[in-house]
Amino acid sequence: MNEGRTGIWFVGARGSVATTAAIGLAALVEGRIRPVGLTTAAPDFDDVALPAFADLVVGGHDVDETPLLERARRLAAGGMIAPATVEAVAARLDAIDGEIRLVPREARGSQRREIGLRADDIRSFRERHGLRRVVVIDVASTEPLPADRPEFHDRAALDAALDEAGRDLLPSSTLSALAALEAGSPYACFTPSISLGIPALQDAAAEAGVPIAGQDGKTGETLLRTVLAPMFASRGMRVLSWAGANLLGGGDGATLADPAAVQSKLASKNRGLHDLLGHDVVTPLHIDNVPDLGDVKTAWDHVHAEGFLDTRITLQTTWTAYDSTLAAPLVIDLARLLSLAEEAGLVGPVPELGYFFKDPWGSDVHAFARQADELVSWALRTAVRRNATQAA
Amino acid sequence: MNEGRTGIWFVGARGSVATTAAIGLAALVEGRIRPVGLTTAAPDFDDVALPAFADLVVGGHDVDETPLLERARRLAAGGMIAPATVEAVAARLDAIDGEIRLVPREARGSQRREIGLRADDIRSFRERHGLRRVVVIDVASTEPLPADRPEFHDRAALDAALDEAGRDLLPSSTLSALAALEAGSPYACFTPSISLGIPALQDAAAEAGVPIAGQDGKTGETLLRTVLAPMFASRGMRVLSWAGANLLGGGDGATLADPAAVQSKLASKNRGLHDLLGHDVVTPLHIDNVPDLGDVKTAWDHVHAEGFLDTRITLQTTWTAYDSTLAAPLVIDLARLLSLAEEAGLVGPVPELGYFFKDPWGSDVHAFARQADELVSWALRTAVRRNATQAA
Amino acid sequence: MNEGRTGIWFVGARGSVATTAAIGLAALVEGRIRPVGLTTAAPDFDDVALPAFADLVVGGHDVDETPLLERARRLAAGGMIAPATVEAVAARLDAIDGEIRLVPREARGSQRREIGLRADDIRSFRERHGLRRVVVIDVASTEPLPADRPEFHDRAALDAALDEAGRDLLPSSTLSALAALEAGSPYACFTPSISLGIPALQDAAAEAGVPIAGQDGKTGETLLRTVLAPMFASRGMRVLSWAGANLLGGGDGATLADPAAVQSKLASKNRGLHDLLGHDVVTPLHIDNVPDLGDVKTAWDHVHAEGFLDTRITLQTTWTAYDSTLAAPLVIDLARLLSLAEEAGLVGPVPELGYFFKDPWGSDVHAFARQADELVSWALRTAVRRNATQAA
Amino acid sequence: MNEGRTGIWFVGARGSVATTAAIGLAALVEGRIRPVGLTTAAPDFDDVALPAFADLVVGGHDVDETPLLERARRLAAGGMIAPATVEAVAARLDAIDGEIRLVPREARGSQRREIGLRADDIRSFRERHGLRRVVVIDVASTEPLPADRPEFHDRAALDAALDEAGRDLLPSSTLSALAALEAGSPYACFTPSISLGIPALQDAAAEAGVPIAGQDGKTGETLLRTVLAPMFASRGMRVLSWAGANLLGGGDGATLADPAAVQSKLASKNRGLHDLLGHDVVTPLHIDNVPDLGDVKTAWDHVHAEGFLDTRITLQTTWTAYDSTLAAPLVIDLARLLSLAEEAGLVGPVPELGYFFKDPWGSDVHAFARQADELVSWALRTAVRRNATQAA
């Protein structure tokens, strides 16, 4: 798939996840690091044609103007990344910085116009670099879930509202997603924000003829839960409660300190668990903003299950990691796999990409091992289909 | 599969696992407990004809003479099982007690004769109860691994040695396994003892025309490891070390306090990890006998993995459970599934039963989710084959 | 101190803590258990004259009518206490049951009258059994903290309001405390409810001439925190955050599931930490009701401190225990030590009994080791003083 | 105490602890870090005259020749210290490097001669820098404990053996300690090596007229244990077992991977626990070398105690820290406090410095809070005595 380069357009391009992805891609291209943490670097994908790291070009939107290099240095100062690595790729980061466009917090005119302006940014990025395609990935701050509106269930009403100047119907995540569709870009939603989850927009991606994937990256505690829950189920143990405590600082910690924003996250985190265990389970869950922990996230889970002869089984897990270095390789994987999907002519939600998400679009499968199997066989199948498509 | 009843012959019939299985079976038959903790009670197995709980009859061998009811009461006193449950099934336990035969610690005459006497016990149990078959399951104390001998690699030499009175070549686990084969019984080895792992005996089960399964029940920490390790692998994270500490009291704790006995256990526990992670991983592992913990086992694991951009990921797990109530349902599952295997005419190691073991015979698959999938499809396949066999 | 017996009057006499204390006292008297978990049973107190276990007589108030024996059996069914222990002391529990008086949820007439009726119950208990004194201990359900009122700061206004029939000024915990004072009883508040914490009542105990102690029993997580925090302080490590998650079922779990009730608890739990660490520390804390855990409480704490050269130190603790068996021996200790205090003629808050509480009345000392030292020397000092008083 | 500067002579001056202390001292002097992690920087010590950080001059012995700056850079590369901090103090580290003398692994001539040569190094360091005194602190690799010898119990025989060329009686830690005494230097043993623990040398320090302190720095898991154990004791809970697992890499990890070396460490770690709990406790303990963890040490402890009514209490702790940054401030504290001790004319073991050690010389007090109290009052007392001494 080396006929041409592929763009990654990050919504939230100056955030921790996007910055880490940018540093990591640069470090991979320069050979400073090995492709650890990437799913698509495994031998399973050896025969699947995916864009090379060196063929990925990064740009994006943000509401913030802090230079990318400064964001990167802050991550290094916090201990996440070796300062030497950041300095070694400083020039590349500066170049990406030049590809980041500011989006205002208020729509410019009508929301239709705002969508159009965002789509223009994406299209001009594609043209400026002669890219084969641009994959748009939302890694912006988690939004509060909007209250339901009649227009969310009626496409015509929604379309009409978009044209009203000053009418503030859709949240920013949806505007960005619609901009991606308008620009003909594959799109992935890595956040729990509503994005294309508005009922009236259910078929928007298919109509736009682009593949999409979502939602809310599955990186730490939730990953672990969807790995562990099937074990209890297979062995016939009855999980009675699964409690969780998350401690994190950094930008995401500050955002999630807002009770409105945290709701979408909590809902997204618990959904898979209920599906996997298939009965009523008590699942208290908290996310606390602990600024001194910086980018290191610690999640403690306590599982109580009933075993044979009514005996008590408990499992505690403590997971500690830099959250953004868990997420960054996944967004790179997504860019590569959505490229493949588009090459193969797929449109609408790609269920098998649910592997990457807490709340998979187009799929009810949460069990991680099953998702992993399905992802690999999807990739092989799609690679075959893509070759057929290209040959035709 | 209700044409006739099936026997379970426990080697180590007065031990914690066997006693717990006996209590549990009785409580299931009396409807005092639900079939929690059993894999074969899941809907996946609804269409697979397996012996009903009420059609399982228990007997066995042991070197100890403590009445089964007393063993059961001790388990209840330790908090594992409600005393009321034990009292409610006391009569059934007394009946089983009458079906337990003493094996001496020294062979009676030649080891060939000892095998024969053990086989006689099994055969006479079958006849006494008019059983369709007797599945032999070794849940005796873990033995030290024997030093290698030339006879272990030469069937003829081994056969000759068996005839020499006073010659002490094979450990007890092997004698019991050979007794099972001689009696035409399906056999499962739930311990890490050498049993049929002697090279010269590799084909003994196939020759005897019985299905077998092994080895060393996968119940707690190792189960967890084979669930978690594939997650790291799929996500491209490089596990660098996986350290473990096991604290347990009870009979197994006392046995494993012996450095010779613990070796076979430790080897068995780490094998899957190395296979699953596919590269050099540091895996310090300890088992400590902590008598005051009684039958509750606590295992702490500390996993250190390298993620994207050389960042540190750590996962700690603490698993706490009554070890014997984890194991007991598995031996019931094994008895049911080996019945099925025999009905379908399978002989030799059944690789798909590796799901139950730390060190699967006939299989290299350790990843738990994969094993679970394979077990279910094997059961369905085998049920079909069995129906065909029976019809023919 | 064996001239006469001492009464313990539990407010909340049918709750888990009171029931456990009653079972435990009975089992101690019958010699079924050793005095484990009691501070006053240590050799340090050998020379301090305290009421013998056999000289303690139990009665109390509750709003609930479930027979005490039934409550005890439920605790046994939940695994906390051996059923045989409960049955062995059944007659004693039935006798205590006859000493429990119902208090209505609404005051009978004016609150002054309600206080009087409660005091009558205490006095008649004392007379009925010819007790030397009755120590009142509040172990009732945690109340929501009442909104502030002008009368809370003005004794005359408060007194006047108490006489108004139907005027609902004071919460039940305060009524019970005032009843104790009216009856001339030493009083301890084991809950975080407001009780005598109303400013206008600050000197009520001293005026009534009785010793009191409070507040909110320090049994698990908070105990641990006041043990650990001084270590960080002494070694000059800067604690930056101390996060906590509490999981519990049982009656207390259900009460604390109410966000209003939980506030008083959370405030009480964090107070000592801030005092001990002496600077701004981030202390997110949650209590979740997890009914399936029953009476077992699990608390996870995560401490992040800064060490030499700005390095990160983390400590995680997981504490698991039956909450009521932690609390029950402390209320027995309190009854014994408040007896001593009264014998020695002490009135008002006894600061050294802060050892038993999250939020010590009359003291700012939270460091557990310091409290332990002070308790022991107070007991010796008070025993001397009491002997002098008695001799005089 | 600013009349003159004080030297610190590290035995093991190129090791992690000594290097970290050197970096830290330099960073303190340059005002790059605050005195976090130091006990003597607390307000409690404000009125105690101790050498200022800027008045401490570092030198030492080592068997290794890696330049100190290189050692420091390795620690920075491992994530323990910010690389910028190391570079900022590079010149100071180079200066210290010039003060480190090589000791050979074999004695030069008789062991008496070897002691003399080491003492010469210390004396010449003192003279070269015009130091008021040199405190010698052993932070060399842990040695295996030597087998007992008759000479260890007979001072004359020991003295005679020291004169025999080629006779290898004493381990290196003892030679270094004797060199300190010969040079008239206060001495602290921060390792579990035998050092002055040889019976015949019991009074050597007092005879030499210098104060000494030991042994084996109490920094992580053991610190925690001596903080927690008194809580269980005070509350009358019966600790039944206290199990521990230590994972560490770095130089100390590699040393302790040697089963002979680890014995002295394990003995030292468990001693306090047995003393504090005062009865038979099961205390399995392991130290594993896990190279990938580098300088971060993780210790997991599992405590099982019996509470009221025979109920089970468990506490798990996981402590994670850079081991050397825990130790380094303590050796600085020790240098300051041994200076004070010498100024006040103290000789022989200083029991109150047991605060810093797993295995306190001259004291049986292990309870940390008690040690902290005693240290502070000792420092005040000694400061007064020192002023009197100096005035006289």
Ligand SMILES: NC(=O)c1ccc[n+]([C@@H]2O[C@H](COP(=O)([O-])OP(=O)(O)OC[C@H]3O[C@@H](n4cnc5c(N)ncnc54)[C@H](O)[C@@H]3O)[C@@H](O)[C@H]2O)c1
């Ligand atoms: N492991 C993980 O890190 C992980 C896992 C799952 C999901 N996520 C999600 O990824 C997102 C990013 O996480 P992060 O840690 O990088 O957060 P962050 O706060 O560091 O970055 C978010 C960025 O989005 C920008 N932004 C805010 N509103 C915007 C808008 N309307 N348009 C464009 N940009 C906007 C902010 O200025 C900021 O630069 C969050 O929503 C988070 O919940 C992260």
Ligand SMILES: NC(=O)c1ccc[n+]([C@@H]2O[C@H](COP(=O)([O-])OP(=O)(O)OC[C@H]3O[C@@H](n4cnc5c(N)ncnc54)[C@H](O)[C@@H]3O)[C@@H](O)[C@H]2O)c1
């Ligand atoms: N979760 C688990 O409990 C688990 C998991 C995997 C494997 N296992 C294995 O199962 C076995 C049984 O565990 P347990 O906890 O019941 O142990 P146990 O000590 O309670 O019972 C072992 C029994 O075997 C008997 N025995 C000893 N030697 C014998 C011999 N030569 N022939 C017949 N009987 C003999 C003993 O008398 C005893 O009754 C152990 O080998 C253990 O390693 C248990």
Ligand SMILES: NC(=O)c1ccc[n+]([C@@H]2O[C@H](COP(=O)([O-])OP(=O)(O)OC[C@H]3O[C@@H](n4cnc5c(N)ncnc54)[C@H](O)[C@@H]3O)[C@@H](O)[C@H]2O)c1
């Ligand atoms: N470790 C511990 O168990 C612990 C520690 C600190 C504090 N406490 C406090 O002790 C109290 C009792 O805890 P528990 O677990 O026994 O709770 P519980 O719910 O089992 O018992 C509370 C009892 O109080 C009774 N009650 C409610 N309102 C009353 C009133 N107005 N007057 C008299 N009785 C009333 C209830 O009917 C119930 O029987 C709680 O406030 C709890 O916060 C317990």
Ligand SMILES: NC(=O)c1ccc[n+]([C@@H]2O[C@H](COP(=O)([O-])OP(=O)(O)OC[C@H]3O[C@@H](n4cnc5c(N)ncnc54)[C@H](O)[C@@H]3O)[C@@H](O)[C@H]2O)c1
């Ligand atoms: N938290 C802690 O780090 C801690 C706590 C308690 C005790 N200790 C003890 O402190 C000591 C140092 O620990 P470390 O992590 O710095 O170890 P390290 O291995 O990094 O350093 C030890 C140094 O001693 C040197 N050395 C070896 N033999 C010597 C000899 N005979 N004479 C002089 N130097 C010699 C080595 O070359 C090395 O430079 C160890 O004994 C350790 O057990 C450390």
Ligand code: NA
């Ligand atoms: Na195998």
Ligand code: NA
């Ligand atoms: Na106070």
